[in-house]
Amino acid sequence: MGKKILIVDDEVHIKMLLEQTLEELEDEHGVELFTASDGEEGLDLIRSEKPDLVFLDIMMPRMNGYEVCRTVKEDKELENVQIVLLTAKGQEVDRKQGLELGAVRYMTKPFDPDEILSVSREMLNF
Template sequence: MKKVLIADDEPNILILMEQTLEQLEDDYDVILLTASNGVQALDIIQTEQPDLVFLDVMMPQMSGLEVCKTVKQILGMSNTYIILLTARGQEFDRQNGLAVGADLFVTKPFRPREILSKSQEVLGLA
């Protein structure tokens, strides 16, 4: 069973992402998990070991960059595919995200269809 974590402190983004990815639950063996801050996201990543993580860069308690760095560089969870989501689309921000180990950097607003397609690809469902 594949697991996907959506971590974002904006309730509207969480709802949009859940609605977008619910199709995966309907069509495949996928569990959706959610977190509203970085500490909660890190805890879920450590306990549930999701295959795919969508991480908002700017979250309370612990930023998405810190979570990503901890997961990839400290815990060595290289099999966890991390997509950073941010409203900041500057090249500097993208480079920072990739430097801490993110696999992909997506700027908000995003296209739900692209999120679904990328999720299917990463999870080997496409």
């Protein structure tokens, strides 16, 4: 089974940048990429696809990243989903809240594509 990565962000250019960055893993390892534009759509995709890794924006309409993260972590069927929170807010209190909710990483925007790749490789054991 190939690995799956989901990108959840309401900013189109961020989503595209992440997709372009992660296409390298698609080519090398057959990773499947999925995208969602808000928290609700993201949560639906997490439930249906059970991605191995989710890059999840915090500030989004309909359902924010914290709410998505909490919901995923409370669901036993989704316990293997690893979440990396992405945010423009780099404050310690935000990071702490994200990690307490079960995110494995917290990355601030603008992010370094190389860092996104290395975190992905690490999380997916490539």
